[in-house]
Amino acid sequence: MKKEISKVGEGISFEEIDQILKHAKIIKHRILIEMIYECRLSIDDVLSLKYSDIDLINGELVIKGARIILPLRLVKLLRYYFSCEKNSKYLLETHHGRLSKNAAERIIETISLQAINKPINSADLIKSSPSQHDLLLNQEDCPSIYFDSRMGNLPLVK
Numbered sequence: 001m002k003k004e005i006s007k008v009g010e011g012i013s014f015e016e017i018d019q020i021l022k023h024a025k026i027i028k029h030r031i032l033i034e035m036i037y038e039c040r041l042s043i044d045d046v047l048s049l050k051y052s053d054i055d056l057i058n059g060e061l062v063i064k065g066a067r068i069i070l071p072l073r074l075v076k077l078l079r080y081y082f083s084c085e086k087n088s089k090y091l092l093e094t095h096h097g098r099l100s101k102n103a104a105e106r107i108i109e110t111i112s113l114q115a116i117n118k119p120i121n122s123a124d125l126i127k128s129s130p131s132q133h134d135l136l137l138n139q140e141d142c143p144s145i146y147f148d149s150r151m152g153n154l155p156l157v158k
Contacts, residue, residue, distance in 0.1 A: 012128040016116045023115035027081050028092050028099075029107050031074075036108075036125045038071050043104055043122035049091040054078060 017037060024030035035046040045063055054061045059075045061068050070078070092099045105121055112120040 012118075012120060012124060016118070017125075017128060019115040020112050020120075023111050027077070027084075029111060031077060031081060032092060032099075032104055033108060033111070033125065034071075034074050034077065036122050037129050038074055039068055040126055040129045041068075042126070043101055047090070047092060047099055047101060047104060050089055051082070051091060054091070056082065 021030060021033060024033055032046060035041050035049070036043060039061075041063070049061065049063065053063060054070075056075060056079055059070050059072070061070060090098045092104070094103075108122055108125065109119045112118055
């Protein structure tokens, strides 16, 4: 019997996402991909994140007035990253300043081509990200939960 591939979003399977993450050898690249995929953040939101936006003690980040609980795997990765590199303003910086959107998209495309022989971009990662319902059904990791500080910390459905 032929093994069925679990699909997420527009033709990217969980197995392909796993391969992409395994091929992201540079920690900044892995953080970029995981923030987009796991937290469903736009590439612009990820690139504008500052160290001060992330609270590793509580495992959350604040962006545009919303608190997002980070998956445990991403918290561990960020803790390691923070211990190695915290001399810049933005989370993802190069020697020339903040990482550009074009450079970030090229990173995602290059890693996906190496990993699964298919070019993907940040929009594909967001579309492929499991819904809140899927995360609750498959609790392999901490689900990302969205809170709006103006709504008294009630979960937002996204």
